Amino acid sequence: MGLAQLSALLGRDRPRPARSARLMPRQLYSRRALLAGAGVLTLAGCGAATERALSDVTLSVWRYKTTAGNFMAAAGQADTPYQVRYVDLPGGPLVLNAYAAGALDYAYMSEIPPAFALQSGTPLRLIATHQGDVNNSGVLVVKGSSARQFHDLRGRMIAYTPNTNNHYYLLKLLEAHDLRLSDMQAVGLPANDANAAFTRGHVEAIVTGGISALLTESLLGGRWIVRSVAGLYSGNFCISAHPATLADPLKRAAIRDYLRREQATWQWIDRNPERWAALSGTLSSQPAALFQRLAREASRPALIVPPAKTAIASLQHVADDLARFALVRDRFDLSTLWEPGLI
Template sequence: MSCIRLRLLHAENTGFDRQRRHLLGLGAASLLGGLAPGALISPVAAAPIPAGTRLRIAQYKGGDRLLLAAAGLADTPYAIDWAEFASGNLMVEAMNGGSLDLAYGSEIPPLFGHLAGANIRVVAVIKGDVNEQTVLVPKDSAIRAIADLKGKRVGYVRATTTHYYLTKMLAEVGLGFADIQAINLSVPDGASAFRTGQLDAWAIYGYSVPLAQTSVGARVLKRANGYLSGNYLYFSPPQAIADPARNAALADVFLRLQKAFAWRQANPERYAEAIAPEIGVPVDAVLTLLRNESQPRRLVAVDEAAIRSQQDVADTFLKSGVINRQVDLHPLWDRSFEPVLNGRAG
């Protein structure tokens, strides 16, 4: 597969990690065991889906496949090939190479993909949590504020939310990436480096945060609330959007996800019990993260506010010198699924 490389102007220590693990091995039946029959919901697709339709969908560990199964929504009338990735930038690469029909990440990976000419379009928006996006330090660290990171070894994941909120946090105290030892690491490599004392701080997201807290007693230096919009973007290749069969299946996936997010909000204990074994985090740690969410998780249609939010990210990166040209992001966005997501499908 020919993958596009998302180049930045910044001098970095490492390139993108291409390690990816495919086909998550959890079956729906094992997840649904112990869940109440009332969790089962039967969404109606917006259009007929031809027999034999197949979607290739990316997810994070413990992601959408598990959620749909736990909510009783995994029995789709089309096949899904799930592939697991550690970050959105890797999903952009895979989609540009023709391997995916649907993926999601923060506003940042599609931005850099668009700048590099990736063949993707943003088709839906998750309104999600930002409190799990944090800068962590070792429990006994003398670092107490972002200003203390000057000269320190700070891990992050290039072209993701960590790149963005770390840029903004540093700028607030008069620092930039040149003032720290910024080390671009994949999520697994960052976890290893942090655990073994090779990092003074780690800008990271998701379930890596409670994992680091429970395994090595990591301390939160600063959360990204106030720096991130909370928008997480589903993106697809234009070919999938234009194909009637895949378009109908994607619409059905979105309907299921809307219901699954609502189920997740109403059943945090059941969701925590389903996901905790998969991600290797205690149920209580998952519940703590869920109860600390900055906003309820929901799936909404593309709108101008979401486009402006990503444009603000691009403008921030331009001002800070991370990118070298102004870009209009409107061509990256596609409103094809707006009727379905707004409940107006025929």
């Protein structure tokens, strides 16, 4: 998909509507209300005029499946003094394309895309770490498969999605078992196609994770042979923003506020797993019990924290692995992408 087509898809070629189902209501806040709220906006030397100007700011925020944007209203965090335009894309390359097109201000991503962004010159900065889950991620085999451990898949067909965390899991698993990609009939497919190939029995195994994995296991009879990537992947994810957005004082203030609202939303999810599961089930038209299980079996709470030295080192380790696996053309220094101080 080219940049022009992506811009058209995201609505950049159309006049901005006065109201949209994807936009939060425009509201004006007094300085007292802003300072009293959960997300505080502060701009040195700016008074009430700044607060009025914030109502004209629109942040384009990526949203997908169980990301926090779907739960901010339930968490009491949706009353932003700026507008939020949610951009629903399936993730991966399309998110990087949206950044390249200038059509996205803020997005959540795994530790895989930043190296590809640096390689392609895609403009983004990393502003926080999302501590994610390493459980219920790994390899499922079809019902009736004779495979009992990962090594048994040698010579068999396994589906994965290229240039994603699932691709990384596969390469790390192969390395841990002294195998190469050529030792299996590995089929790289888009996520939906990989799931379809697995459910129709065209492949014997799939590298998967999260709610998609639980759906496959519970509803379609898949069986885990690797059900945690602990020791292979940190479970960290990155919160990113467009550099041009961060360079604009008002938008930077809005990013800081939205980041803190997302942090508060994940804290709400951690305290209210049953409500989160019910909402997730409604949004996805899937059984809430699967989301309850996802929360119950998580390796740790999903929280947003400032970028720590360990998280920065973990991201660099992944980038070095991607270079070693020849998924990117060279070793990149990802420390240049981090912009601390926003949370």
